Amino acid sequence: MTTFNTVNEQHVKRFIDILGEANVYVDDENRARYAHDETEDLHFLPEVVLKPSTTADLSVIMQYCNEQVLPVTPRGGGTGLSGGALAQFGGVLISMERFKNIIHIDERNLQVTVEPGVITEELQNAVKEKGLFYPPDPSSRGSCFIGGNIAENSGGPKAVKYGVVKDYVLNLEVVLPNGNVIWTGANVLKNASGYNLTQLIVGSEGTLGIVTKIVLKLLPLPKHDLLMLVPFNSAEKACEAVSAIFRAGYTPSAMEFMERDALEWVLRFVDSSLVKVEDGVQAHLLIEVDGNHVDVLMQEMEAIAEVVLQYEAGEILFADSYQQKEELWKLRRRVAEAVKSNSVYKEEDTVVPRAELPALLKGVKEIGKKYGFHSVCYGHAGDGNLHVNIIKGDLSDELWNGTLKDGIREIFTLVKKLGGTISGEHGIGLVQKEFMSIVFDAQQMELMKLIKQAFDPNNILNRGKIFDC
Amino acid sequence: MTTFNTVNEQHVKRFIDILGEANVYVDDENRARYAHDETEDLHFLPEVVLKPSTTADLSVIMQYCNEQVLPVTPRGGGTGLSGGALAQFGGVLISMERFKNIIHIDERNLQVTVEPGVITEELQNAVKEKGLFYPPDPSSRGSCFIGGNIAENSGGPKAVKYGVVKDYVLNLEVVLPNGNVIWTGANVLKNASGYNLTQLIVGSEGTLGIVTKIVLKLLPLPKHDLLMLVPFNSAEKACEAVSAIFRAGYTPSAMEFMERDALEWVLRFVDSSLVKVEDGVQAHLLIEVDGNHVDVLMQEMEAIAEVVLQYEAGEILFADSYQQKEELWKLRRRVAEAVKSNSVYKEEDTVVPRAELPALLKGVKEIGKKYGFHSVCYGHAGDGNLHVNIIKGDLSDELWNGTLKDGIREIFTLVKKLGGTISGEHGIGLVQKEFMSIVFDAQQMELMKLIKQAFDPNNILNRGKIFDC
Numbered sequence: 001m002t003t004f005n006t007v008n009e010q011h012v013k014r015f016i017d018i019l020g021e022a023n024v025y026v027d028d029e030n031r032a033r034y035a036h037d038e039t040e041d042l043h044f045l046p047e048v049v050l051k052p053s054t055t056a057d058l059s060v061i062m063q064y065c066n067e068q069v070l071p072v073t074p075r076g077g078g079t080g081l082s083g084g085a086l087a088q089f090g091g092v093l094i095s096m097e098r099f100k101n102i103i104h105i106d107e108r109n110l111q112v113t114v115e116p117g118v119i120t121e122e123l124q125n126a127v128k129e130k131g132l133f134y135p136p137d138p139s140s141r142g143s144c145f146i147g148g149n150i151a152e153n154s155g156g157p158k159a160v161k162y163g164v165v166k167d168y169v170l171n172l173e174v175v176l177p178n179g180n181v182i183w184t185g186a187n188v189l190k191n192a193s194g195y196n197l198t199q200l201i202v203g204s205e206g207t208l209g210i211v212t213k214i215v216l217k218l219l220p221l222p223k224h225d226l227l228m229l230v231p232f233n234s235a236e237k238a239c240e241a242v243s244a245i246f247r248a249g250y251t252p253s254a255m256e257f258m259e260r261d262a263l264e265w266v267l268r269f270v271d272s273s274l275v276k277v278e279d280g281v282q283a284h285l286l287i288e289v290d291g292n293h294v295d296v297l298m299q300e301m302e303a304i305a306e307v308v309l310q311y312e313a314g315e316i317l318f319a320d321s322y323q324q325k326e327e328l329w330k331l332r333r334r335v336a337e338a339v340k341s342n343s344v345y346k347e348e349d350t351v352v353p354r355a356e357l358p359a360l361l362k363g364v365k366e367i368g369k370k371y372g373f374h375s376v377c378y379g380h381a382g383d384g385n386l387h388v389n390i391i392k393g394d395l396s397d398e399l400w401n402g403t404l405k406d407g408i409r410e411i412f413t414l415v416k417k418l419g420g421t422i423s424g425e426h427g428i429g430l431v432q433k434e435f436m437s438i439v440f441d442a443q444q445m446e447l448m449k450l451i452k453q454a455f456d457p458n459n460i461l462n463r464g465k466i467f468d469c
Numbered sequence: 470m471t472t473f474n475t476v477n478e479q480h481v482k483r484f485i486d487i488l489g490e491a492n493v494y495v496d497d498e499n500r501a502r503y504a505h506d507e508t509e510d511l512h513f514l515p516e517v518v519l520k521p522s523t524t525a526d527l528s529v530i531m532q533y534c535n536e537q538v539l540p541v542t543p544r545g546g547g548t549g550l551s552g553g554a555l556a557q558f559g560g561v562l563i564s565m566e567r568f569k570n571i572i573h574i575d576e577r578n579l580q581v582t583v584e585p586g587v588i589t590e591e592l593q594n595a596v597k598e599k600g601l602f603y604p605p606d607p608s609s610r611g612s613c614f615i616g617g618n619i620a621e622n623s624g625g626p627k628a629v630k631y632g633v634v635k636d637y638v639l640n641l642e643v644v645l646p647n648g649n650v651i652w653t654g655a656n657v658l659k660n661a662s663g664y665n666l667t668q669l670i671v672g673s674e675g676t677l678g679i680v681t682k683i684v685l686k687l688l689p690l691p692k693h694d695l696l697m698l699v700p701f702n703s704a705e706k707a708c709e710a711v712s713a714i715f716r717a718g719y720t721p722s723a724m725e726f727m728e729r730d731a732l733e734w735v736l737r738f739v740d741s742s743l744v745k746v747e748d749g750v751q752a753h754l755l756i757e758v759d760g761n762h763v764d765v766l767m768q769e770m771e772a773i774a775e776v777v778l779q780y781e782a783g784e785i786l787f788a789d790s791y792q793q794k795e796e797l798w799k800l801r802r803r804v805a806e807a808v809k810s811n812s813v814y815k816e817e818d819t820v821v822p823r824a825e826l827p828a829l830l831k832g833v834k835e836i837g838k839k840y841g842f843h844s845v846c847y848g849h850a851g852d853g854n855l856h857v858n859i860i861k862g863d864l865s866d867e868l869w870n871g872t873l874k875d876g877i878r879e880i881f882t883l884v885k886k887l888g889g890t891i892s893g894e895h896g897i898g899l900v901q902k903e904f905m906s907i908v909f910d911a912q913q914m915e916l917m918k919l920i921k922q923a924f925d926p927n928n929i930l931n932r933g934k935i936f937d938c
Binding site: 355423 | 716718720762
């Protein structure tokens with residue numbers, strides 16, 4: 001195993017030569033700002049924080065860190081939920097915050113070339129102004145970076161109709177651990193030329209290279225959308241309704257599930273005149289359809305409403321204005337924050353084939369009873385992607401830091417049994433890697449480690465994320 | 470570099486032990502049937518042909534071939550256009566023709582699990598009976614195998630709206646060169662758990678492992694489609710119309726381009742009462758829209774017709790019956806065959822960003838003039854994927870086998886300059902690998918070779934395809 005060096009004065013001097021003093025942080029206060037992300041309560045202080053703004057500078061830095069065997073951790077917006085952007089081994093943290101140019105919106109080809117430090121929502125708004133659409137929209141879209149979305153293969157509500165980040169990435173400029181710069185593919189919709197390096201980088205959590213330019217496919221912006229909130233007296237029935245809608249031939253542009261607690265907690269956090277959680281209601285589905293023809297969308301909504309009524313849905317709330325839609329979406333988007341502010345918690349990003357969702361939810365609750373923990377579940381039901389938030393509440397530290405792990409392990413074992421896996425959109429990072437062996441055997445892990453070694457023989461780049469090697 | 474062994478009697482005896490005599494061919498006649506595909510006039514005789522039908526048997530065979538250092542070439546339907554399934558080094562050819570089960574059509578989850586030897590069209594028809602849709606449809610769909618489609622990341626006309634094979638593959642069972650069997654992912658729509666081994670296998674042309682089971686995502690079958698054939702007096706104007714249609718906000722389910730010669734030649738080959746190539750017409754677009762609402766599709770067709778008229782389109786032929794649609798599609802699907810029967814030819818599978826298509830076509834013709842060759846161009850214009858068929862006709866063998874290469878090199882250099890690459894859907898295989906250096910530099914090639922080495926350290930599996938190593 002490679003032994004890392006620690007960052008010394010000479011290293012810092014070299015970094016300042018390359019980037020200027022303003023872009024090299026060694027003081028405690030500044031470094032501390034880069035020591036955490038949105039994952040639980042993890043804290044790792046980098047020895048130095050660098051803020052390059054060009055591929056050329058980053059290339060020189062990487063080459064130097066590789067020669068000096070310094071651990072390097074790339075970081076986007078710091079909104080990650082698996083600890084992928086944390087400097088576990090100290091060393092050099094590279095913040096991509098200055099790579100913030102939208103280089104070119106190519107209206108002729110429905111593509112955009114963008115730097116990784118652009119905030120996802122800003123990118124979405126910029127292309128929207130041209131009548132174009134970049135669908136992946138994680139809840140953190142107002143603060144996450146598009147580069148971080150690439151690293152984690154992010155999803156969000158619209159994935160159910162439009163797919164996840166990987167479905168939009170055509171080509172990436174990447175600085176490799178040795179400092180070399182490559183493009184992974186070409187700016188084309190079809191490619192059968194060599195191994196798919198693009199898709200290998202997407203979701204690799206910053207362990208294979210640092211992305212410096214991104215070419216994304218765009219779609220024409222749908223002209224209309226309609227939204228409804230559907231209450232159910234049984235959470236399992238709500239989950240059953242989800243796959244029934246698809247089986248009936250409809251593909252909503254969003255299909256979000258919220259357990260009673262999720263919506264109740266967020267209502268304590270966000271004012272809403274629109275929504276009230278009725279007695280007996282155990283879960284809600286938030287269902288959106290989009291397209292270019294309002295009359296068609298109205299028909300679809302009615303047909304979907306008929307389907308959900310067969311699953312004992314209560315009174316449906318149709319959003320009848322832009323404001324109402326915004327309010328419903330705000331409630332959904334802020335669930336994570338509400339849960340977080342309510343209690344210490346651990347979030348598991350389970351994903352199963354869509355129709356297995358009722359079995360997953362039932363299993364999670366049974367496992368909770370067995371181990372004595374309460375969970376709040378919500379997520380992208382149309383994708384079978386259920387965020388299981390395990391609430392500390394008044395659980396003992398002993399249970400929280402001890403036997404709870406066995407409960408989580410049981411949840412993931414169930415997920416695997418149902419044909420699913422341990423992360424749908426948050427990544428493995430630091431916090432899930434101990435569970436990798438549930439879904440991957442020795443041969444699969446060996447292949448991943450050999451790929452890592454091919455890209456990063458000195459193992460300097462985001463080491464210890466996804467797996468130990 | 471590993472030295473291969475040749476197949477001896479003892480090897481054959483072992484293969485017969487595993488598979489039975491009926492599934493091991495050593496005679497000339499049978500071996501000759503596996504010595505070619507649809508690529509030009511290449512011919513490589515395998516030393517032995519094996520026809521396993523189970524993952525377990527294939528695993529034992531691979532482990533044995535690896536120990537014995539025998540070259541192994543996997544083969545699907547033999548319809549490939551880049552020589553990927555040819556036994557360049559003799560050795561063991563593994564025909565996947567007995568892996569022909571559609572294991573499970575999962576209507577609850579809109580997924581299908583299928584073996585690689587299933588013919589693509591049979592798979593499409595089987596899911597269609599359940600109201601489901603598997604869109605990728607290469608022209609050879611009546612004879613190609615779904616496994617071969619995975620190997621080459623195939624496309625076809627519907628890719629323009631629905632994407633290519635890679636967009637439908639959720640999970641793969643793969644026998645590795647060492648005989649170990651892995652699944653590459655999970656049966657889920659979103660996955661952020663480790664490196665994307667699934668997408669690494671898709672398009673890897675049988676060089677990393679042999680796929681034995683495939684889990685594909687399905688869609689609800691669209692209820693209706695409409696089709697029209699649009700003539701243009703200028704091929705470049707036809708190409709310009711293509712991106713104008715997308716810019717106007719429409720996404721046809723097919724958008725095929727045919728140069729005058731392509732349609733004329735196929736009309737000599739296929740009887741058609743419907744289509745006549747008028748004087749002065751230089752190219753046609755075949756445009757399809759699909760969806761669930763006929764009235765919406767009619768509106769779209771009218772709007773698209775208005776767009777193409779701005780590019781000097783001639784009189785549009787709307788197919789007004791199922792039979793007429795079938796006839797138009799038959800003409801398009803059989804262009805390749807018609808070109809092949811007309812002359813010896815070389816087919817280049819160029820792909821560029823959609824709006825660069827006019828520049829590509831113009832460039833190809835200029836390069837043709839410079840080197841003295843005639844080309845017939847057609848393909849999936851909506852994806853920027855242009856099949857350039859260079860016709861031997863009465864060209865001298867000297868030009869054909871000599872300086873023509875420089876012309877092809879110029880075409881690919883132009884493709885690269887336009888942001889494209891050298892294969893959109895046919896793969897690199899044997900015939901394009903000499904051009905890889907136009908689009909990949911030493912670092913990119915090095916990464917691909919290291920990945921190959923990670924999967925196949927003895928370099929026994931489909932060696933010499935994509936690159937030399």
